[in-house]
Amino acid sequence: MIPLKLFSNWRPGLVGDLSGTVLEIGAGTGVNFDYYRRAQVIHAIEPDSDRAREAEFAALEVRHKIPIYVKVAPAEALPYPDHHFDVVVSSLVFCSVNSQEQALAEIERVLRPGGELWMVEHVRPSTPILAWLAATVTPYWKKIAFNCHLDRPTLDLLQQRGWRVELRRRIGVFVKLRATR
Numbered sequence: 001m002i003p004l005k006l007f008s009n010w011r012p013g014l015v016g017d018l019s020g021t022v023l024e025i026g027a028g029t030g031v032n033f034d035y036y037r038r039a040q041v042i043h044a045i046e047p048d049s050d051r052a053r054e055a056e057f058a059a060l061e062v063r064h065k066i067p068i069y070v071k072v073a074p075a076e077a078l079p080y081p082d083h084h085f086d087v088v089v090s091s092l093v094f095c096s097v098n099s100q101e102q103a104l105a106e107i108e109r110v111l112r113p114g115g116e117l118w119m120v121e122h123v124r125p126s127t128p129i130l131a132w133l134a135a136t137v138t139p140y141w142k143k144i145a146f147n148c149h150l151d152r153p154t155l156d157l158l159q160q161r162g163w164r165v166e167l168r169r170r171i172g173v174f175v176k177l178r179a180t181r
């Protein structure tokens with residue numbers, strides 16, 4: 001599993017300025033919640049019920065500033081109506097969803113027209129030898145790392161589905177991006 005504390009510097013920059021009605025997918029234990037500053041309301045989903053319970057506690061701590069509602073659900077079946085959100089956030093989740101296509105289809109459904117998808121993710125390495133290595137290691141790695149894939153072509157998939165991707169930062173396999181359709 002990737003040490004999530006490594007990303008604490010990125011978190012305020014990812015969510016701090018997001019405004020409107022926000023959905024965070026795969027929120028884990030709610031590590032991002034404290035960094036939201038401008039969102040009006042946050043809905044968060046997390047399929048693991050133990051993590052979701054911890055996220056509910058994290059939500060209680062920041063609820064005096066921003067209301068946060070947590071549900072147990074996967075990104076592939078979002079329990080929200082169409083066009084409900086201004087922004088969707090995914091931090092270190094698209095490596096481990098069961099179906100990236102289905103998760104993106106659901107995000108496309110719940111985002112309002114012109115809405116934004118913000119991601120921090122690790123993606124398939126861009127050099128062929130490292131991409132080969134990532135694909136070779138992934139069948140073993142995902143068994144010990146909670147379904148984390150090292151070879152996900154997340155950027156390609158976004159573009160294939162008609163997302164305009166603005167890469168805000170890239171460090172090796174880690175990307176921070178804003179995407180709109």
Ligand SMILES: C[S@@+](CC[C@H](N)C(=O)[O-])C[C@H]1O[C@@H](n2cnc3c(N)ncnc32)[C@H](O)[C@@H]1O
Pocket residue numbers: 002004025026027028029031032045046047048051073074075076090091092093096097098099
């Ligand atoms: C590496 S953790 C990241 C947690 C948190 N987003 C963060 O930034 O630290 C990956 C999270 O994705 C969640 N996850 C796995 N499969 C998922 C799915 N199909 N839909 C939504 N979340 C999923 C895991 O339960 C876990 O909480």
